Amino acid sequence: MDGIRHLIGVSDITTSWWNSLFSLCREIIAHPQDYSDANRGKVMASLFFEPSTRTKFSFQAAMLRLGGSVFGFENANDTSASKGESLADTIRMTSAYSDVVVMRSPSEGAARAASLYSEVPLVNAGDGGHQHPTQTLTDLATLAVTRGEIRDLTVGLCGDLRYGRTVHSLVEALAKFPNIRFVLTAPPELAMPDYVTRFMRARNLTFTEVPTLDDALPQLDVLYMTRVQRERVIQSATQSTMEYSDDFILTRDKLARAKRDLTILHPLPRVNEIAPEVDLDPRAKYFDQARYGMYIRMALLLKLCAQPRTAPEPVAVGGAKCANPACITRREPYLPDLRNDDGGCGYCDVN
Amino acid sequence: MDGIRHLIGVSDITTSWWNSLFSLCREIIAHPQDYSDANRGKVMASLFFEPSTRTKFSFQAAMLRLGGSVFGFENANDTSASKGESLADTIRMTSAYSDVVVMRSPSEGAARAASLYSEVPLVNAGDGGHQHPTQTLTDLATLAVTRGEIRDLTVGLCGDLRYGRTVHSLVEALAKFPNIRFVLTAPPELAMPDYVTRFMRARNLTFTEVPTLDDALPQLDVLYMTRVQRERVIQSATQSTMEYSDDFILTRDKLARAKRDLTILHPLPRVNEIAPEVDLDPRAKYFDQARYGMYIRMALLLKLCAQPRTAPEPVAVGGAKCANPACITRREPYLPDLRNDDGGCGYCDVN
């Protein structure tokens, strides 16, 4: 990760890093015993301001299997945040005790904000609807390990493309690989947002939108299914969307029309968008995906924990403004003003 | 456990395994240092869908003292179950990350259900009112270590025999040992249920029912006290049962009439059924029982973690039906139909 200090979003990762991580991941899969003491004496802080089982478990198991140890919290009510402590002070204190900080927050931009105050590398384990880079690491690692090189693929994205954070990140990451074409399938209210389609056009990525999964399947090398995330769509979805139309559900019958070497992925947890009968199909890789997620996190933690402890660069006090009500700057008024090249908020990316 | 893969109920354990576990337990007690790295590199997943301090601590301490490590959750609100994830998917994911899964759930039959989807050994740390086999391991280990062989004993069971899951399991387990006789003492509303008395008759186990603890004490070699479990008796107990009648409370005075080498056990936590003054009596073994519980779990985890990771046998999707509203099949509709020899539900054992 030579150069990366904090993993905030997928765009932090260059193509050479992707390959370096995949390479190390394959080695760990092949010889796990050689890595079982690699992070011995190192401590990972696990700060989950909102619940997550999968991400939390995969990070904890990864650190433990490297011979390291873990402390942290699982929900914000158990923390001094409930006593009014700022995120900055929580991070300063936590990074004083640990060698790497893994953080999940419901506030967008929280990971960027936290990284400004940390003495050790910080990993974004999900910041609201904004980014979840280690899910994308997991998705790509699964492709790299099961299919070899990531290139010349037709990738189907199906389900909640509007709020599906993992889908947006996947597109952003796959843009760095050669000859990737996308096929999008979603209920109209959950179609891919403009900022992603603009991104794809700007990068000359080919994509088509088709109305149902049946229409998409025959052409796909990879199918990435997503669930409708209730906790993010409360205001906007109609009842018919919440009960997922059959057009977007994957069943064994539909797979009859799919390629023999199709790779089926899902970030999990799933609700009903993949029928249980599909689990037995050898093309279903979403459970293996969980295991690869642990291995790729081992590769990441190994690289990050090798970095030295360094006092962060001092930053200005206050000045951040953002129109997004979910942005971390709304809750932490001392944050400095940070802007992206396009003038968007440097924390949550909203313009 | 040569043959056992998952520990779901006490009937899973044969007499030769009991003896093998006791033997290993005694060795660990004698030479704990020899085992302090035995599970190094191994990871235990601790999935507690309902709170428990004792069972959770004893498993965690056991794994840590074998040099292993632990991750997990303590209550269901912190989990993706609250996002609609199935138990099967939670188990698939968790077993991908761990070498053994220890699970407590309020749903009866949950452990059996979970075991169908796990790649690693699974231990039932309590599934509602159904089974709690490691409590029975603890109870018998305490007898084996403090009294030697388990045979030729008059065992008193006192308190809540109706809802006392640990009592039912203890009877089931002791049935495998020679010449065990039972003396039952309980308020009438909390008497031993029919299915247990039928079991005892079918196994030719002698038992008598006496109205008070005073009547039982002089004849006992072992006294097993239980508390009235408020959280399981809300609908049925009268106010007079909830305030435990003196007839069922153990005091120092009553012990004057007991055998000198009586062994007093209690699964704990206790409320008021054993007066604190009894704690100083050398016959009180219920605190030692906690410590033996850690050692017998060390023996169990050592054996289970030595087993290889294996993909579970595929099972059918759906078909389970059960009349018990607390049965796991009511919550997880994809579970396959499993039946016991007597036609009862293969998950919760209810007919």
Added chain:
Amino acid sequence: MDGIRHLIGVSDITTSWWNSLFSLCREIIAHPQDYSDANRGKVMASLFFEPSTRTKFSFQAAMLRLGGSVFGFENANDTSASKGESLADTIRMTSAYSDVVVMRSPSEGAARAASLYSEVPLVNAGDGGHQHPTQTLTDLATLAVTRGEIRDLTVGLCGDLRYGRTVHSLVEALAKFPNIRFVLTAPPELAMPDYVTRFMRARNLTFTEVPTLDDALPQLDVLYMTRVQRERVIQSATQSTMEYSDDFILTRDKLARAKRDLTILHPLPRVNEIAPEVDLDPRAKYFDQARYGMYIRMALLLKLCAQPRTAPEPVAVGGAKCANPACITRREPYLPDLRNDDGGCGYCDVN
């Protein structure tokens, strides 16, 4: 800690122990690698009946960096206390599984009570408004490491001196060091309580009270800032106290009048009593203080875990009486009567 078994309050620590702990602390800071396996095979139980991030993290990180492991709970709802289990039984069970117990409780005197039933050393991580000795360890360790010897200092205490438990302990501990003079600054409703000023007079400690921080600053070698603890002042503070008057807020401007080698401490978390701009001043040591807190706890845990497991002395059952409604004796009726030399409650110290 040769002689100390349990760390309940700062008065348990003699001057020679202070120096012994500081000495070990400096060694650990200088050569952390030499200690990374010192507590290998040892297990710390972390019983937090009320939430705390900082204290919990500092203890966990300390134990992990000594090569030990940790289990425990973070809030009382996840425990068998919610099933009616006594504190004594919880401690008996927990100490059976661990080598040291670290406990935080909202009840005053809880640590003393717990220590009566523990087979292993017990550390008070805070018992309501009563004591928080490891915070004082942290405060003094910071002074010892950054300033050398603790002597000939003018120490300013500013903020909530009435409910600020850490302030009371700091005074009590500093009384053991030569030539320490105090300057007190607080809103009138939050002035230092009588029992502390009486203590200072009884020990011939010089102290003056000044109305604002500006008045105090020029004379100080050490400034100890505290926050208004909302969760302890609900009934008594007026709205004007809750919004902290400028007189008690530390800003960069005010520091212009302070000594060049002033040491600024704060137990954290802070809310608004130290302006963020102060963080960049080299005299601000409150973030370093967090890190020293981890090191001094490593020293403490190292010493305590070297002690043998010992059955506690039997104690009487019942008899404790105390007028303090927050005293642990109100919740745990079996506790024996314990009195201080001055007749005060032996648990919470209230007369």
